[in-house]
Amino acid sequence: MIDITLLGTSSMLPLPERALSSAFLSCGGHSILFDCGEGTQTAARKAGVSLMKTDIIALTHYHGDHIFGLPGLWQTMHSMGRDEPLYITGPEGLAAALRPLVTLAGALNFEIIPVILPDGGLELETLIKGFKHGSKLTPFKTEHRVSSCGYCFTLSRAGKFMPDKAKALNVPETMFKLLQSGRSIEVDGNIITPEQVLGAPRKGLKFVFSGDTAYCDTLTEAARDADLAVFDATYAEDEQEQTAVEHGHMNFTQAAKAAAEANVKRLWLTHYSQMIKEPCEYLDLAEKIFDNAVCGYDGLSVTLEFEE
Numbered sequence: 001m002i003d004i005t006l007l008g009t010s011s012m013l014p015l016p017e018r019a020l021s022s023a024f025l026s027c028g029g030h031s032i033l034f035d036c037g038e039g040t041q042t043a044a045r046k047a048g049v050s051l052m053k054t055d056i057i058a059l060t061h062y063h064g065d066h067i068f069g070l071p072g073l074w075q076t077m078h079s080m081g082r083d084e085p086l087y088i089t090g091p092e093g094l095a096a097a098l099r100p101l102v103t104l105a106g107a108l109n110f111e112i113i114p115v116i117l118p119d120g121g122l123e124l125e126t127l128i129k130g131f132k133h134g135s136k137l138t139p140f141k142t143e144h145r146v147s148s149c150g151y152c153f154t155l156s157r158a159g160k161f162m163p164d165k166a167k168a169l170n171v172p173e174t175m176f177k178l179l180q181s182g183r184s185i186e187v188d189g190n191i192i193t194p195e196q197v198l199g200a201p202r203k204g205l206k207f208v209f210s211g212d213t214a215y216c217d218t219l220t221e222a223a224r225d226a227d228l229a230v231f232d233a234t235y236a237e238d239e240q241e242q243t244a245v246e247h248g249h250m251n252f253t254q255a256a257k258a259a260a261e262a263n264v265k266r267l268w269l270t271h272y273s274q275m276i277k278e279p280c281e282y283l284d285l286a287e288k289i290f291d292n293a294v295c296g297y298d299g300l301s302v303t304l305e306f307e308e
């Protein structure tokens with residue numbers, strides 16, 4: 001299962017109840033922070049989420065409303081005694097964007113390691129020891145005014161375990177769990193692969209975080225059949241459609257269209273302009289196009305579970 005918590009839902013200006021862009025994902029005791037705008041730490045405290053053991057921070061782009069929370073967060077991690085390295089990923093320009101932030105943060109007792117993810121995504125256990133097997137983080141290109149990307153997090157699910165087949169292959173019961181989790185094992189000098197004892201792979205889970213973007217095909221393709229999509233909804237009204245396109249954002253209707261086109265299960269709107277005082281007053285614009293749309297707010301959380 002995957003837990004997702006929206007931390008910051010504002011764009012450009014932090015508001016009393018709205019921090020700047022950020023969302024937190026945890027899965028099997030490991031975690032990813034998507035963007036880290038100003039106010040992320042406070043929002044996490046309010047939501048009861050600890051960021052201290054975050055394994056990787058995935059930045060969608062380097063506008064201040066998505067990264068200015070980083071030096072403060074790093075200092076807190078330092079003062080809380082963190083010594084595990086912290087991986088940071090982002091689109092083109094990552095090293096240059098990190099340099100002044102690292103300078104601001106000063107000496108830290110943990111390492112900050114920039115990582116460029118391959119286009120096809122990265123199996124996270126290959127980078128972070130112990131990250132749940134089958135967890136993959138994949139960036140996709142978005143349409144903003146600067147180099148930008150969104151992220152797709154997927155958790156695959158192995159087929160149903162067939163104990164009779166495992167017993168017939170002399171697999172001791174103590175090793176069942178390894179095969180169930182998708183790992184190969186060795187028994188009496190023979191390699192037993194999960195495929196030998198598992199049924200067909202079952203539907204996994206998928207979470208998509210758009211970052212700042214206009215409606216684009218790469219977004220709808222990346223979000224295809226996602227269980228949860230968190231999409232840019234900087235503008236509310238339909239009259240602002242062209243403004244949204246020009247600024248590399250979406251309005252409520254465009255975000256809902258993208259969710260419908262991608263056939264996602266549920267949509268959370270986020271990254272509201274300060275002009276939007278009460279996002280829920282505009283929700284019907286999105287619901288007209290996509291039923292399962294929700295106005296995101298700081299602290300909104302959900303647990304995504306495998307279907308039976």
Ligand SMILES: [Zn+2]
Nearest residue numbers: 011063065212
């Ligand atoms: Zn932004």
Ligand SMILES: [Zn+2]
Nearest residue numbers: 061063144212
């Ligand atoms: Zn931006």
